[in-house]
Amino acid sequence: MTQKNVLGFFFVLSILVLLSGCANPLNRATFQRYYQAGIGAESQGDYNAAKENYYRALVNARIGNLEPELHASSSYSLGRMLGALCDRENSKKLLLEALKFDKESS
Numbered sequence: 066m067t068q069k070n071v072l073g074f075f076f077v078l079s080i081l082v083l084l085s086g087c088a089n090p091l092n093r094a095t096f097q098r099y100y101q102a103g104i105g106a107e108s109q110g111d112y113n114a115a116k117e118n119y120y121r122a123l124v125n126a127r128i129g130n131l132e133p134e135l136h137a138s139s140s141y142s143l144g145r146m147l148g149a150l151c152d153r154e155n156s157k158k159l160l161l162e163a164l165k166f167d168k169e170s171s
Contacts, residue, residue: 092129096122096139103142112149119143137166 103118123139125131144159 089129089131092125093131093135096125096129096131096135099125100139100142103146107142107146112146116143116146116150119146133166133170137163137170140166 099118099122103115103122106112106114106118119139119142123136123143126135126139140159141163144156144163147153147159148156
């Protein structure tokens with residue numbers, strides 16, 4: 066590997082490291098879209114659709130490195146839907162995760 070290739074590799078690697086520490090606006094917009102869809106489905110009584118949308122919101126909060134408040138709200142909402150659908154074990158895990166993120170944001 067030439068010195069030029071090594072420098073190029075480290076340059077790309079450093080850019081990736083810097084970007085991974087920043088919130089991604091695309092993930093934020095996608096988070097908001099899914100979270101709002103979850104609220105809508107929940108208000109219509111479609112808990113399975115709400116669960117799916119809250120799950121997708123949570124995934125975007127995680128991969129987008131979004132604020133702890135968004136992690137907390139999506140974990141909490143997904144946990145509630147899992148509880149309503151009788152998945153008590155996973156519900157408990159997500160509700161505890163929401164509590165952890167809520168404490169981080171305080």
